[in-house]
Amino acid sequence: MSNIYLQATLGGALIGLSAALLLLLSGRIAGISGILSNAVLWRVGQSGWRVWFVLGLLISPAAYVLAGGGLPEANPSMGAGALILAGLLVGFGARLGSGCTSGHGVCGLSNLSRRSLVATLTFMGAAMVTVYFVHHWGA
Amino acid sequence: MTMQAIIGLAAGLLFGLGLIISGMTDPSRVIAFLDVADAWNPSLAFVMASAIAVALPAFSLYKRRGALVGQDKHHPLPDTRIINRELVAGNALFGIGWGLCGICPGPAVVLVGHGSASGLIFTAAMIAGMLAYAWYEKVAPGEQSSVASG
Numbered sequence: 001m002s003n004i005y006l007q008a009t010l011g012g013a014l015i016g017l018s019a020a021l022l023l024l025l026s027g028r029i030a031g032i033s034g035i036l037s038n039a040v041l042w043r044v045g046q047s048g049w050r051v052w053f054v055l056g057l058l059i060s061p062a063a064y065v066l067a068g069g070g071l072p073e074a075n076p077s078m079g080a081g082a083l084i085l086a087g088l089l090v091g092f093g094a095r096l097g098s099g100c101t102s103g104h105g106v107c108g109l110s111n112l113s114r115r116s117l118v119a120t121l122t123f124m125g126a127a128m129v130t131v132y133f134v135h136h137w138g139a
Numbered sequence: 140m141t142m143q144a145i146i147g148l149a150a151g152l153l154f155g156l157g158l159i160i161s162g163m164t165d166p167s168r169v170i171a172f173l174d175v176a177d178a179w180n181p182s183l184a185f186v187m188a189s190a191i192a193v194a195l196p197a198f199s200l201y202k203r204r205g206a207l208v209g210q211d212k213h214h215p216l217p218d219t220r221i222i223n224r225e226l227v228a229g230n231a232l233f234g235i236g237w238g239l240c241g242i243c244p245g246p247a248v249v250l251v252g253h254g255s256a257s258g259l260i261f262t263a264a265m266i267a268g269m270l271a272y273a274w275y276e277k278v279a280p281g282e283q284s285s286v287a288s289g
Contacts, residue, residue: 008161011189012185013189015158016191021146024206026146050147052143052148057155064160069160080260087240087262092229095273096272096275097231109187113220129234131170136176
């Protein structure tokens with residue numbers, strides 16, 4: 001499977017399937033920033049399934065390799081400063097904005113939420129402008 | 140292990156495999172997707188489109204019938220319709236962070252599982268950002284969105 005469009009479509013379908021199963025089997029939204037934040041903050045009665053979901057994400061690379069897949073380069077050349085700044089912005093921003101790529105971009109849009117459409121257009125636009133400045137401004 | 144734990148674990152595993160296969164855990168490919176000004180690689184648009192194509196029927200079924208199994212059959216969907224400053228500012232900050240390194244929350248956790256030092260640094264900072272928000276939510280005056288969907 002070498003075609004990146006085929007990979008994107010198949011991978012996307014699995015993400016959609018995960019969101020569909022979580023919703024139909026337990027009535028929950030597969031929004032990663034909310035799941036991770038609530039798993040870390042540990043609220044009694046709220047965190048259990050979220051911790052398991054995060055564990056599932058953590059073991060997915062091992063499962064992929066066991067199934068015969070090859071993983072991409074895990075350590076892209078980025079400085080620790082950029083990683084820390086980006087991580088802080090992603091963590092704080094996703095919570096302030098009530099979601100991220102999964103919660104708004106996949107689940108919110110699947111729920112036909114206008115709020116999530118605004119959110120998705122906002123983070124896509126901000127990310128594209130940021131990439132433009134970082135990679136083309138004065139370069 | 141409860142049923143909810145098994146469903147959570149399976150959904151997380153499936154989600155992680157989807158992120159890996161789709162290319163979302165490869166920051167250079169994410170940045171190529173976001174780089175509309177130079178050799179734009181639109182393949183990652185297919186990830187979202189394909190995910191929605193599968194999830195949308197499930198959401199419409201859920202809205203009619205609720206969950207198919209379990210006691211928590213009608214756990215309400217987020218129904219906040221308010222489009223406010225928090226929504227726009229939060230997603231703008233998130234987008235800037237995503238554009239800086241090409242990593243969003245799901246891939247960040249998968250990269251930790253992969254043993255990536257970059258992923259670990261990013262994820263530690265991301266969790267610090269989430270904890271900072273939890274603190275901000277407590278001390279900041281005014282209305283806050285109670286929906287934690289993301």
